[in-house]
Amino acid sequence: MTSLRPPRRRRTGRALPAALAGATAGLLVAGLAATPAGAGTGTTTTPGTVARTAGPSRFVPGPCPRTADPVPALDGANCGTLTVPENRSRPRGRKITLSVAVVPAATRRHAPDPIVWFAGGPGDDAVSEAQLAVDGGLNRDRDVIFMSQRGTYSADPVLTCPNIDEFNASVVGLVYDAPSTGRLHVRATRACRDRLVRRTADLGAYNTTESAADYADLRVALGIPRWNVFGISYGTDLALTYMRTHPQGVRSVGIDGVLPPSLAGGAVTWKAAREGFDGLFAACARQPACNERYPRLSRTFQDLVSELEAHPVTTHVTVPGQPGPVKVVIDGGTLVTWLTSATHLAAGVPRSIDELAHGNPQRIAEQWAGGKLSPQAVGRVAHGLAYGVFCGEWTPYETEDQVIRAGRRVFPTFPRSVLANAPQLPFLHADCHAWKVPAQPRSVRSVVRSDIPTLVMSAGFDAQTAPSNGPYVARTLSRATTVTVPYVAHVAFAESPCARTITTSFFDSPTAADTSCLAGLRPPRFEIAP
Template sequence: MKLINLLCLALMLVACKSVEHNTSYSPSFTESKKTTHTISKEQQYTFGYLEVLENRAKPNGPRIKLPVYIFKSRNTDPQLDPIIYTVGGPGSTTMPSAQYMKYYMYLDDRDFILIEQRGTAFAQPSLDCPEWSQAVYTSNLNTDKNEKQNELLENAAIKCKKRLTQQGIDLNSYTTTDIAADINDLVNVLKIETYNLLTISYSTKIAQVLMRDYPERIRSVVMDSPLPLQVNYDEESVGNLLESLYAILSDCASNAECDSTYPNLKQRFYKFLTATTQNPLALNIQHPTTKKEVLFYLRGKDIINLFTSASTAEVPHIPYEIEKILNGDLSTLETQLLQLFQKPGPGSGIGMRLSVWCAEEYPFSSQKRIQDETTKYPEVLGLSPVVFEDEICKIWEVKKVAPIENQPIQSNIPVLVINGEYDNETPVKWGALMTKHLRNSYHLIFKGWKHTPTTNWSNPCAMEAANDFFNDPNTLPKPDCLEAIKTPKFTLKKN
C-alpha cells in the first residue's frame, strides 16, 4: 500500500499575483463579542472581523470576513509598533494561537495581532474539503482496492471544486498576493502607522509580498523557516529530506558515544531502506475499532516518514529509533500506522491550499525535475516530491500567477531569518538564499532543531531572539540561551 505524504509544512510555500487597486473599495473592521476561542480573563484584547472584497477587481462582488485578534501588551507603556502574526500551511489556521498568549513574550513590549488567512478554518468562507480528507483516509487504509490512490484524490478534488464553486466562491482569489493585500487593508483600517511582521514557513511568502508591494509601514520582519519566492519546492523536497537525515546521522557518527553505540548506522539504514523498496516490509495492524487485521506494505519511501514527522524534541531519539527498526523492533512504525485509523477531519483549508499551490508553485515547477526527484534516490524510490500531483492541479484549474511571484524580492527593511539546522521542509540553504537578496538581513541557525524554531515551546530561545530583534532590528540578536544550544545529545541504547 502507498502511504500519503502530504508534506504539511507548520508549511510552507507559494507565490503571488499583482492586484489592481480599486479606489472605490473600502474594507471594514467590526468588533465582535463572540470569539473563535476562549481567551484568558487576564488578557486584554479586541476581537473582530476584517471585511474585504473576495476579488478586488470586482468592487460589487462578494465580500469575505477574516477574524482578527488584537492583544494588548502587558507593558503599561508599550511600543507603538505592533506585531502582526499569521501562520504557515498554506491552509493552516492562525486562530488557535489566541489561547496561548501568556507564553508569547512579544506582549511584554508591544501589541500582538493575529489575522486569519482567507480560505482557512475560521475565515468566512472557509475552503474546507472533507472529500479530500476522506479520500486520504480511504487510500491510506487501502479499504477500497477497486480504486487507485490517484483516482480517489482526483475524484475528491472534482467534488470539492464543484461544491465550492456552486457556493459562488472564486477559487482564483485565494493567493498569497490576496492575503498580503488583506493584511495591508487591516493596517489601513486600524490606522497603524508602523508595524512588524512575524511569519513562519508558508507565511514568509506573504511577508515577501508585503515587503515588495506595501513596504512603507513595515518596520521589521522575522521570517522563521522561510521559503523564498524563487524556490520551487516540488523540485527538491525529497533531496532536502535525505540531506536532513544525512546531517543527523553524520552528527551521530561524529560523536564517539553515538558512533560506538550505533556503528555504521547511516550506511546500514540506507541499505535497509533500499532493501525494503525492493522487497516491502509487511506489517499487520489491528484496526482499533473493528479489531480486523489490516495489512500494510512499507517501502523505503514510507518508512522515511518516521523522520519527516519528528519534532525538534524527538530528534535526539532518531538514531535509537533507527537501530530498533534494524533489529526487528517495529513498534514505532506500528504506532505511526495506528494513527491512520483516526477518522478523517473536515479538510479545513484544503481548498485554499489547492488554490495557492496550483496557481503559484505547480506552474513554475519542471515536471522533468520532479520526475528525476522521484526516481534518483534508491533508498526512497517512488517518493513523490510534490504536494499535489499534476492531475490534481489540472482539475483545480486556477490561473497561473504572474512571473514576478517566482522571483526574489529586493529590500532594505530589517529582516531576521531563522532556521532549524535539521529542517527538511525549509532547509538552511533557503534561509541563506534569502539573505543574499535582503540587504539589511541577519541569519540565525538553531543547531539540532527542526521546522519553525519560534514555535518550539519546550525551549523559547528562538522566540526570545525574535523579540530581541523587534526591539532592536538593526542588530543580530544574541540571547544568552543561544550558547546552550549544541548538537543534540543522542539517546543511547536502553537496557
C-alpha cells in the same frame, strides 16, 4: 498531501502530533528604516467600536471567532472582522470575511508598533495559533495581531475539505506510492473542489497575492502607522510577498522556517529533506554512544527506503481513539515522509530506524498512524487556500520531471516511484490538474529585494523547509540577520527557547538581535536501545 506547517504544542508519547504527521494539503521596494523600540507608555491596538474602511475593505469590531481548540490567549483579546473583496480584479464582486484578534501586550508600558502573525500551511488558521505566539512571549511588550487568511478555519467562507483529510487517514493502510493510491487521492481532491465551486467560491482568488493585500488593508483599517511582521513556514512565503508588494508601514520582518517564493514547489522539498536528515544523522554520529550503537545511520535509512519500496511491510498497531488494531503499510515513500516530520522527535529517530532495519516497524508505524488518525488531522486545514497556492503559484512553474531530477540529485539511490512523490506533496501535479485554477503571473516567484530589517531564522534539523533557504533569501535582503538554530526541527520559534529569545530581541532592536544563546545549545541525547 502533508502541508508545510509548524508543530502544535509538543506532546509526550510515541505518536507524532497531527500537525507533524498529518497528511493534508503541511513575495520590492525599500521599507521604512527601523529604530529600536523604547519603553514608552504605548497605546493598545484596540480595533475600537466603529467600523473602519481601507478602500474596498471594511473592519467591524465584534466577538472573537471560534477556534478548533480552546485558545486561552484570546481571553481579553480585542476582536472583529475584516471584509474584503474575494477577487480584487472584481472589486464590486463577492465579499469574504476574515476574523481578527488583537492580543494585548503583557505589560502596560509597551511599544506602539504591534506584531502581526502570518500563519503557515498554506491553509492554517492564524487565530488558532495565538497560544503558540503568547507562550513564546511574542506579546511581552507588543500587541500581537492575528487574522485568519482567506478560506481558513475562522474565515467566511471556510474552504476546508474533511473528505480529503479522511482519505489521508486511510492512507496508513495503503501503499503510499502506488498509482491506485494516487487515483484515490485525486478523486478526493476533485470531490472537494466540486463542493466548494458549488458554494460559488472563486478558487482562483485564494492565493498569496490576495492574502498579502488583505493584510495591507488590515493595517490601514486598524489605523496602524507601522507594524512588524512575523511569519512561520508558508507564512514566510506570504511575508516575503508582502514585503515586495506592500512594504509601506513595515518596521521589521521576522521569518522562521523559510520558504522563498522563488523556490517554492516539490523540488525544494527534496533539498529540505536531505539537509534536515543529514543534520540529525550528523548529530548522532558526533555522539559516541549513538554512533557506536547506530553506525552508518544515513546509509541504513537510504537502503531501507529502497528495500521497502520493493517490499512494503504491513503491521498492526494500537492507536488512541480507534476501536481496534489499525493496519499500517510502510513502503519507501512512507518512510521518507515519516522522517520529514519525525525530526521533531529527533532523540528517538536513530532507534526507530534501527528497529525497522531489524524487522520491528512498531515505533514508526505507531507514529505514522497516530498522527494521521488524530482528530486534529480532520477538518482544520483550508485546502481551498492550499491548492490555490500550490496550483496557481508552484506547479505552473515546475514540471514533474524537475521534481524527480531534484530528488535524484540528493538521493541518487531512491527508486523513481519514491522520487515522483516529493516529501509532503504526493500526487501534487495530478491534484492540481483536478483543482483547475489559473496560473498566477510569474512575478509571484520573483526574488525579494528589500532593505526592511529582517530576521531570517532556520532550524538545523528542518526537513520541511531547507536550512539553506535562509542564507539564500538573505542574499537580497540588505539588512538581514541570518540565524540557524541547531538541533531543532521546522519552525525554531515553536521548539527552542533560544529562538524565542532571538525573535523578541529582534523586534526590540531589528538591527541588533541578541543571538548569544546559540553558543550554549547542545544536541539531544539520542535514545540507545538496550
